[in-house]
Amino acid sequence: MRTFLSNCAARLALALLVSLGAATLVHAQGRRGPGGPPPPAEAAAPVDFTGYWRSVVQDEDWVYRMVTPRPGDYAGVPLKPAGMQVMDAWDPAKDTAAGEQCKSYGAPAIMRVPEHLHITWQDDQTLKMETDAGEQTRLFHFVPSMADEHGPRTWQGYSVAQWQLQSQGGRFFGGGKPAWAALKVTTTDLKAGYLRKNGVPYSENARLVEYFDLVQIPPENDGQWWMVLTSVVTDPVYLFTPFVTDDNFQKLSSAEGWEPSACSAMW
């Protein structure tokens, strides 16, 4: 009896191993082999961020976004005393004279500026986002370049992007097609600028993490596409906690309303 049971157990174990091995093989077919070129980011995700978008400002931060906030108003920003000093010294005329009127259009602030966006693929590994307000261009690199990564600091910094692939009801681990995806973008190498038009500062040590999601409103198939952005700015110099915000954009069917305007230090 014992022999029969042990034989049976051995066969069962063998069959399990063979089955799991086959399952693993099938699972692995969805991924690239070691050493191969990375798959094009453009084709890797089941979502499409390209097109024209416009900000929709319905939240209570309207008075900090749609108009130039009052001098010294930093409500909602966890500003350190060092940041208050910079804010109190805000002088838009001086910024303009110094050619720094784009200080409130840097990556940590630009998505809160009421504006239109135009998103396209620059190449199959780089997503390009242009803004009409301030005429800024952001590049989201799915395959970071070591050469570019440590270039000079700029208003838009250097952004590394990755898809957060999802299966239905959870994370995606490969095999088959993902059901959905979000876009995560991490930006560093920033030139110091303003979180708000009235001189509330971020330093060049700031780091920006953004999550872009697409939702349909209403959720039925004929709903309009919206882009939901969750942003986290961390800055050890001027902020004592992360500055967390969320913003919404509505997809447009055309370039209507796209009106490029130069940076302004005052409006």
Added chain:
Amino acid sequence: MASNQSRFRAAHGAARPMIVRTMTLAVALTLCSAALSVRAQVVTAQEAADLSGSWDSPATNDVLERDEGPFTDDFVGMPLNAAGRALAASYSADMLAEPERVCQLYDQWHYSNSVFNLRIWPVTGGPTGTIQAWKLQPTEDNGGMTIWMDGRSPPSQYADHLRGAFTTGHWKGDMLIAVTTGMKRAPARDNGAFHSDESIMTSTFIPHDDMLTIVYVLHDPVYMTAPYVYSRTYVRSVTRPIATQYPPCIVNFEGTSEGTVPFFPPGKNPLMTQMMEFFHVPEYASAGGADTMYPEFRDRLKAQYLKLYPTFPKKCTQYCTNFRFQQAVGNLPQPVEGPAAKPGRRGAKSGS
């Protein structure tokens, strides 16, 4: 003593191993497929976006909504129509002292526009312990939200609308999309901009790492001309567990005379100037409307606003921060130097 196994072998000779092998293989395959199917279920359960936990609302956005609530005439960015605007301008917070309206604020939309920390947890049931519903409880005295995931049908359109309303949910990727119907008429903002009982609310829960962004969308065919979209981001709390229950809103008598409804007649609300007084936002903007939520509206504001800007105090005097000693403390009305504050944002007494 020979075992039954030995006797069977002796009686059936070489034919036995083939039968046994076949049966064993069949059993093995059955067990393997059962094992794999169990594995798949476990993987699904483990990998599904887990919304459960305590979630803090960081004090870094929608700051004017915190604590005291919005200014009395702050309807900027709201797609109100004429009826919605007129109703909002007639609103008196004294109305909340009426027993019939004490709990009126606490409807399901209140999650979106008030600043709560949240507790979210699943309700499991059935023989396999599947998630039948998700429960939400804010840190305030309303009854929470139940998002049914078991495919049940909503109540009849003729059924009473309740503060708890009725919500069903489904997943798209790891976003949970919940649709709420059967809502009661209630303030869409704490300053008296109402939504109707024909409203439908869609809430999309978007988890990312240790954050949860919830996008709330209100479709109201009665008082609004476009969807009212509100989003809020929460950060997972690891130090402060939030309770699953809070005391319910209790109807009581607060001294309002019977038979009176506090309100302001058209043009008589004395608090319709706060947005201009504190933020220099003109009435055509503070009155709301769909156009106020788009970038193009800035063109209309620009000339007047920039003309006024040089007259602003050089240093902000009121409602300038909600942080003190590096702690979020609500929206501070201090320092008091400069123009005197109104007696509270909602403090004016109305006529009856």
